Amino acid sequence: MNEDQIREVYSADNLIEAEYIQNLLTAADIESRIDGEHLQLVSGKVPAQLVAPGIMIHADDFDRAKALIEEANRERHHNAESSxxxxxxxxxxxxxxxxxxxxxxxxxxxxxxx
Ligand SMILES: [Zn+2]
Structure with missing residues (x-):
């Protein structure tokens, strides 16, 4: 990835959610990475699993990735409410x-x- 054009498309609640989002993007052929390192440095004692990890993608994929994530979150919240x-x-x-x-x-x- 060209570092100049990396943007954070989403800030996950935890690593599990971050990996869920990354799988979603990978399935749609969007290259992504999970970035929480800067937050770990700031928060020191907080275990890595609890740090809000950012989902980093290429700027060209931003709109498509954003739409995918929003759609997935709507479905997840709907499912959670009905259960x-x-x-x-x-x-x-x-x-x-x-x-x-x-x-x-x-x-x-x-x-x-x-
Ligand atoms: Zn009653």
Whole structure:
């Protein structure tokens, strides 16, 4: 890669997400690398897995990569929401994650009270 034209397209939450994004880009024939070294130097004691790694790509691929990542994140968040049902501790009914009170008895979701 020509270093002059490398841009960070995405900052991942952790290395697992970074590798997920990199696989996504590789599958679309976009060359990428995971770059967290500068952050490790700044944060010192933080283990590498916890440092937010940047996904670095060539500037020419930026728009395409950005679109791919945004689409993938939309799908992931949608899947996470639809799988995170909670069960009412009062009446036992299942509720969708976006309901904060039970649809059946209006009991608050105790799992969300932190
Ligand atoms: Zn209930």
């Amino acid at each position: 995170q049902q909670w069960t009412c501790s009062h009446c036992g009914e299942k509720n969708e994650a976006n309901f904060e009170i039970c649809w059946s008895c209006q009991q608050e979701d105790e799992t969300q009270l932190t």
